[in-house]
Amino acid sequence: MEQTRLDDYLRVIELCRDVESSSANPFDVDITEKLLILKERLPELKLLDELLVDSEAILELSRIIRLQDQYLKGRASALYIDPLLIQLKLKLLPKEALSEAFIKSWHPVAQVDQLSPRGLERAFIYWRDLTPISERFKDKFGNYGIGPGVVEYSDLINLGVFTREQFESSLAELHEELLHESNGEWVDYRQFIGDESFESKVRRAYLLAFLISEGRALLKTEPLTGKIWITALAEKVKGMPKSVAISITGEG
Amino acid sequence: METESSDRALLERKVRRAFQVLVLQRGRNPGVKGWEMKRHLGRDYRKIIEVLSEDVSPMGLEVYEVKGADGTDDSSRFLLRFREPPTISEAETSGIRIDDLAVLAATIAFINSKQSRVARREVEQFLREKFPKWRIDYSLDRYVKRGYLEQDDRGMLHIGWRTHAEVDEKTLMTLILSRAQEAAKK
Incomplete structure (x- = not known):
């Protein structure tokens, strides 16, 4: 019985949420009609939970009104172009022309990302006051910290960093990316592992080490310039692997 | 006479300070919020920004304001940006990938055509x-x-504040439309 009373409310909430999470026209929701339905049903509601559902429906309707407002502003702005027309135009344009259009309308931000004397001072104070790692987690783990060592693939699985499936699919994805990027040529190793974040760099470097060990990618170094190059192989190769140590830092 | 020169010295000091504040990256995102500007430069910070914008103009730069969500002065973000877009070769030598820019250009145009919100x-x-x-x-x-770009918890993509700050969206849309016509003629 309670469910029947609330059916209209739930339908309104669901409709609003569908419109909010898609590119549908917000004017597809007839606000007046929905408000009349809610008004008609309101006297039947007795319990607090039911009244909360009513207020939720009103909240969703108000969100739709906000979307309608944005929709009208968008249509009225000079940026509005029929979506089908723009899709067609975008399909016609080669990548080079798209990026050229972007560059010609682009005003990059000018900013310097560097250490200042004040920043250095703060870093020094932080470092001076930082408790040694062996002491920091003593209370929590009851033991001394251990020195650096080798993390095996099985360790990562045991630690829950990867599941076996995730690891395999991440390897396949990275291999595909390298295949596209290198296209038979050598690509810069450091550029390929990226500069997004230290974590992401380490993750990509770790996966890349597996691809190289498995013979699905090749790596070469230029001792004079310090450059490291990689390329992907479509098929695995067999040979005597050599070990190369590469340091990854948190710098860009 | 003395007061005039001390006022001038104070203004110059504040303009220099404004430049330093704008050019050095503080947080994760570039730019400085209005309330921070007020803290660094005082209540008349807008006048100082105007003077700075003129001063950096010969270097091809300008101070640009991006309005915040609530439209207040405090929420505005001020950035130092190129007055004119870079040339194609300048952009290419900075190591930006053509493919990446093409994805961004197409996404911005697509989102704009859909009233600024579209499912990812x-x-x-x-x-x-x-x-x-x-x-x-x-x-x-x-x-x-x-x-x-901005992505909300419902998986909808919107134009991000940085696009509003760096990209002349009207020019971008016009260029896309005109280039597509040229491509179709070929």
């Missing part, structure tokens, strides 16, 4: 005709992270 899966589906899946995922995630 719809954007991905549209871009897949031109770009490989991994490139789309990688680029979209990166542009969301850098503030060029």
Whole structure:
């Protein structure tokens, strides 16, 4: 019985949420009609939970009104172009022309990302006051910290960093990316592992080490310039692997 | 006479301070909020910004204001940016990938055509005709992270504050339309 009373409310909430999470026209929701339905049903509601559902429906309707407002502003702005027309135009344009259009309308931000004397001072104070790692987690783990060592693939699985499936699919994805990027040529190793974040760099470097060990990618170094190059192989190769140590830092 | 020269010295000091505040990256995102400017330069910070914008003009730079969500002075973000777009060769030598920029240009145009909000899966589906899946995922995630695009908890993509700050969207749309006509004629 309670469910029947609330059916209209739930339908309104669901409709609003569908419109909010898609590119549908917000004017597809007839606000007046929905408000009349809610008004008609309101006297039947007795319990607090039911009244909360009513207020939720009103909240969703108000969100739709906000979307309608944005929709009208968008249509009225000079940026509005029929979506089908723009899709067609975008399909016609080669990548080079798209990026050229972007560059010609682009005003990059000018900013310097560097250490200042004040920043250095703060870093020094932080470092001076930082408790040694062996002491920091003593209370929590009851033991001394251990020195650096080798993390095996099985360790990562045991630690829950990867599941076996995730690891395999991440390897396949990275291999595909390298295949596209290198296209038979050598690509810069450091550029390929990226500069997004230290974590992401380490993750990509770790996966890349597996691809190289498995013979699905090749790596070469230029001792004079310090450059490291990689390329992907479509098929695995067999040979005597050599070990190369590469340091990854948190710098860009 | 003395007061005039001390006023001038104070103004010069404040303009220099404004430049330093704007040019040094503080947080994760570039630019300085209005309330921070007020703290650094005092209540008449807008006048100082105007003077600075004129001073950096010969270097091809300008101070640009991006209005915040609530439209107040405090929420505005001020940035130092190129007055004119870079040339194609300048952009290319800075190491930016053509594919990445093409993904961003197409996404901005697509979102604008859909009243500034579109489901990410719809954007991905549209871009897949031109770009490989991994490139789309990688680029979209990166542009969301850098503030060029915004993704809400319902998976809808919006134009990010950084696009409003750096991209002349009207020029972009016009160029896309005109270039497409040229491409069609060929």
